[in-house]
Amino acid sequence: MPRSPQQNQAIREKRIQQILEATLKVYRERGYHRAEIGEIARVAGLGRGLIYYYxxxxxxxxxxxxxxxLEEWKRYAEAILQLDLPAGERLKMYLKEFCHLCLEYPDMTYFHQSVTxxxxxxxxDQVEEVMGYYEEGMWKxxxxxxxxxxxSGELREISPxxxxxxxxxxVMGAFAPDYTIAENQVDDLVEAALYGLIPERK
Amino acid sequence: MPRSPQQNQAIREKRIQQILEATLKVYRERGYHRAEIGEIARVAGLGRGLIYYYxxxxxxxxxxxxxxxLEEWKRYAEAILQLDLPAGERLKMYLKEFCHLCLEYPDMTYFHQSVTxxxxxxxxDQVEEVMGYYEEGMWKxxxxxxxxxxxSGELREISPxxxxxxxxxxVMGAFAPDYTIAENQVDDLVEAALYGLIPERK
Amino acid sequence: MPRSPQQNQAIREKRIQQILEATLKVYRERGYHRAEIGEIARVAGLGRGLIYYYxxxxxxxxxxxxxxxLEEWKRYAEAILQLDLPAGERLKMYLKEFCHLCLEYPDMTYFHQSVTxxxxxxxxDQVEEVMGYYEEGMWKxxxxxxxxxxxSGELREISPxxxxxxxxxxVMGAFAPDYTIAENQVDDLVEAALYGLIPERK
Amino acid sequence: MPRSPQQNQAIREKRIQQILEATLKVYRERGYHRAEIGEIARVAGLGRGLIYYYxxxxxxxxxxxxxxxLEEWKRYAEAILQLDLPAGERLKMYLKEFCHLCLEYPDMTYFHQSVTxxxxxxxxDQVEEVMGYYEEGMWKxxxxxxxxxxxSGELREISPxxxxxxxxxxVMGAFAPDYTIAENQVDDLVEAALYGLIPERK
DNA sequence: GATGAATGAGTCTTCATTCAT
DNA sequence: GATGAATGAAGACTCATTCAT
Structure with a gap:
């Protein structure tokens, strides 16, 4: 009794999720080259060959x-950045949100820092392609x-x-592998990023 | 007639330098796992086995x-940081010097960023040991x-x-592999790090 | 459809046997250091990597x-040594059986002699552990x-x-690599071991 | 001022001795394949290249x-075996002497046991040649x-x-690497070898 | 869809041997 | 005679990928 196309599609999506989540975990502990496919499969609770099926x-x-x-993050980020607020305010919100998510998903944070x-x-052979994804999802x-x-003069007059x-x-430096800031330090960090270390100029 | 101990010592030091320099180059292009010993030897112009001799x-x-x-950098850094100037000035000098060296030795810069x-x-198995070297040579x-x-109140009131x-x-972010600032941007960067992105607080 | 766990288990056991038997053969001809894994795999009719899978x-x-x-031999030996016979008789039986097996499985014989x-x-790094196996399976x-x-006075009064x-x-000496006794010499050997070279004492 | 031929000859002989003694020590700890030439040279207190000079x-x-x-041992053994005594007596003397020397030079003992x-x-490629040396020096x-x-009927009627x-x-078994008899057990061993384990035949 | 046994190319590492000095 | 720097062939081990079931 074969499965329906919908069932199959659901299974496919679920398996892909399992594999990607396992990849994140294994990458965190081993890095790219030592992240063995077999280990990823094991962590995903799947057979090794299945990865090559998907x-x-x-x-x-x-x-x-x-x-x-990155696609997911892009949607999230744009929701914040398109609010009807001054640029500085939006950046601050974005920064804070970014920090909170980094703290919530440390494996993902490490992954992107390291991969970039x-x-x-x-x-x-695909540097351009991948950089394109980051450009599109993160920077733009x-x-x-x-x-x-x-x-608008809201930010200091250095080049954009x-x-x-x-x-x-x-932001990235605040989540280095050997040092991650705590939840209650986020505000200070954002302050420092936006207003600098030295309070006043003569 | 055998070489004198001095001659041998000179050869040894020279070879070690060759190997370390080749390592830097190859690492830059390949990363740790793909930096093959054979390739390092080739770049150094030496036989593969010699690396295991040293x-x-x-x-x-x-x-x-x-x-x-790091030992070398430490000596260099301390010479600057112990000058008889206000802390802010010394940091500015240090930052600029750091940036200039990063620009002059990009392979070394990439190496340390990536390795840390x-x-x-x-x-x-030696995370602690290596972190100790960085602590001692870079951070302290x-x-x-x-x-x-x-x-002394010279810097903004956030935690040290x-x-x-x-x-x-x-500083580190300014030398990411896919984006390195230019010589003439150093001053702007230092400004931004010390005085932040937003000029005035209400 | 994947194999059943039973099928897999059967394959595994069979492969392990193949590898161990090939090891014995190759060791016989080459000794430990020259017994290359690749050669063992070849003799076993398997790919080199499979050995590292098992x-x-x-x-x-x-x-x-x-x-x-040794586990196998232990079971075998104890069956003989626990018979209801005088100690001397049991030793004689054991000795003969041992000799016959040595003649039947010369690779195994050479292996244990050489390895010990x-x-x-x-x-x-595991001398103790391995000696323990021999102690348990052979000597005890x-x-x-x-x-x-x-x-009981059946054996001469020297220390056990x-x-x-x-x-x-x-026994071991009778199966040296460059000289192995023949089937029909076993009885003589056992005699000599038990009754010595010189028939009578004054 | 070049050395005289006699001086050279003396040096040669001394160096060869140093190397052979070092070989014995290193072999004891490492076996043939792991007995590196470099280590032998180090133990001998000589440069690595010198070994290839000699x-x-x-x-x-x-x-x-x-x-x-073996040449040396042969001279020694024959001095004993040609004494004017009954065969059994000579064998006993030989055995005891052999044991004492084994105890005195354990590295040499291990060496020959293992090498044979x-x-x-x-x-x-030289099995025959080396077996010839043993035949000549040990067995004959x-x-x-x-x-x-x-x-003469002095020994039991088994084949020579x-x-x-x-x-x-x-004898050889008494000096296995994991078990060497003590000086005061030599007599017992010789007894057992000559008169067997079981005192009387019915 | 799913499994895990199987393979072999690619790397690190060792070490006998050579050779300039 | 003597040294030790230098080489490269050989072998252990890893791991992405394939494939019979």
Whole structure:
């Protein structure tokens, strides 16, 4: 008695989820090269061969994980960044939300930090493609708002590129693997990112 | 007639340098796991076996590279941080110097950024030891000055830990593999790190 | 449709047997260090990687071979040594049976002789463990009977330790690699071991 | 100022001795394959290359060690075995002397025991040659006396081959790596070898 | 859809041997 | 005679990927 197409589709989606979640866990502990497919299968509670039923190869698993999670984040981010508020306010909200999610999903946080840094190693032949995903899901939404802020005079007069860079650096640095800020430090961090370390200029 | 001990010592030191420099290059292109010893040897212009003559194993090559470069940097950093200037000034000098060196030695910069992020993967059994090297060579010298600055009121009233984190995050973020600032952006970056993105608080 | 657990278990057991038997053959011709895993796999008719699927490493293959064969021998030996006969008779039976088996399975014979001699070289970190297997499977069953024989006056009045040693030495020596006794010499050997070289004492 | 031929000869002989002694020590701890030339040189207190000045290759070192030590033993053994005494007495003296030397030079004892067992592994192409050295230095001198003893009725009526085998087995077995008899057990051992385990035949 | 046994290419590492000095 | 730096062939081990069931 074969399954209905709907049942099959549901199974497919569920399996893919299992695999991607297991990938995240294993990657966190082992990094890309030592994240064995067999271990991912084991953690997902599936047979090893099934991964190759749903994905072309190891890279494809990771590529899919990146693509899916960025699409989701993009929707989330744009909901915040398109609110009807001053640019600075929206950035602050975004920053805080970002921090809270990082704290809630540390494996995902580590994954993206690490992967972005090692793109050319993990995807030597698809660097452009993957960078495109990040550009689209992570940078572009914020970039627009920063530009608005700089143009409207709300943000300091440095180049938007630089502002963007500083903005993200502070955030990413707050979730380094050997040091993660605590929930109650988020506000301070956001302050520091937006207003700097030194209070006044002469 | 055999070589003198001095001659041998000179050869040894030279070879170790060759190997470490080759390691840096290969790591930049391949990352830890794909940085094959054979490739490192080839780039160094040496036989594969020689690496094992000078180093216990692959990890030891990397450990030595970390240790040596941090020792050197520590001497350099302390020379700046112990000048007779206000804390803010010293930090600014340090930041700029750091940026210039990052720009001058991009392979070394990438190496340390990447390695610190993947400590538990590259050195699963020596995380503590390696973190100790970074603590000693990178963090401790700056930490003292930041604390001074916070205590003297020169820096904004956030916890020194946080200040330290922000400070380093900005710097490190400026040298991400897919985006490195240009020489003439250094001053802007330093400004942004120290005075933040938003000029005035209400 | 996947294989049933029973089918898998059967395959596993069969493969392990194949590997252990191949190990015995290759060891006989090459010794431990030159017994390459690749050659063992070839002789077993399997892929090289499969050995690492069933065993942790090369040592583990040998350890398993030792453990399994000694367990089997132990059962066999105890069946003889617990018969209701005088100690001397039981030892004679045991000796003869031992000799016959040595002649029937010369690779196994060579294996144990050689391995026991080189324990500290083959298993530098598990000498104790492996010696324990031999103690349990080989020595202990005989030791009990020898002690009985000495206590009952059936055996000459030397220390049981020494008797045990002589007993085994003779047996083992009869199967040296460059000289193995023939089937029809077994009785003579047993005689000589039990009654010595010189017929009478003054 | 070059050395005289005599000085050179003396140096040569001394170096060869150093190397052979070091070989014995290292072999004891590591076995043939793990007995590295570099380690032998280190233990001998010489440079690694010097070994290849005095010996053709690794095998040659071991071959020389075997040849030299057997020549020496042969002279020693024959002095005993040609005394004007009954065969049984001479064998007993020989046995005791053998045991004492084994206890005095345990590395040499282990060496010969182990090497004879692994001839075909260590010298795959020179088995015959090396077996010849053992035949000449170890077996032949004793064999003659055993034959005399059997013919004169002094030894039990088993084949001389078998007697020879038992004789040596007992001796060799007494110096297994995990069990070596003590000085004061030598007499018991000799007794057991010559008179067996069971005192009387019905 | 699902499983896990099977394979072999790719790497690290060891070590006998050579050779410039 | 003597040294130790240098080499590369050989072997253990890992792991992505395939495939019979």
């Amino acid at each position: 994905f072309k190869d190891k890279q494809d698993v990771f590529l899919t994980l990146i693509r899916r999670s 840094r090692d793109l050319n190693i993990i995807f030597p 939404p914020v970039r627009r708002v920063i530009r608005e802020g700089v143009e 590129d630089m502002a963007e860079r500083v903005f993200f650096s502070v | 180093f216990k194993d692959k990890q030891d090559v990397f450990l030595t590279l970390i240790r040596r470069s 992020r993947d400590l538990n993967i590259i050195f699963p 010298p700056v930490r003292r000055v930041i604390r001074e600055g916070v205590e 830990d946080m200040a330290e984190r922000v400070f380093f995050s900005v | 065993f942790k490493d090369k040592q583990d293959v040998f350890l398993t071979l030792i453990r399994r064969s 001699r080189d324990l500290n070289i083959i298993f530098p 069953p005989v030791r009990r009977v020898i002690r009985e024989g000495v206590e 330790d020494m008797a045990e040693r002589v007993f085994f030495s003779v | 010996f053709k290759d690794k095998q040659d070192v071991f071959l020389t060690l075997i040849r030299r030590s 067992r692994d001839l075909n592994i260590i010298f795959p 001198p004793v064999r003659r006396v055993i034959r005399e003893g059997v013919e 081959d078998m007697a020879e085998r038992v004789f040596f087995s007992v």
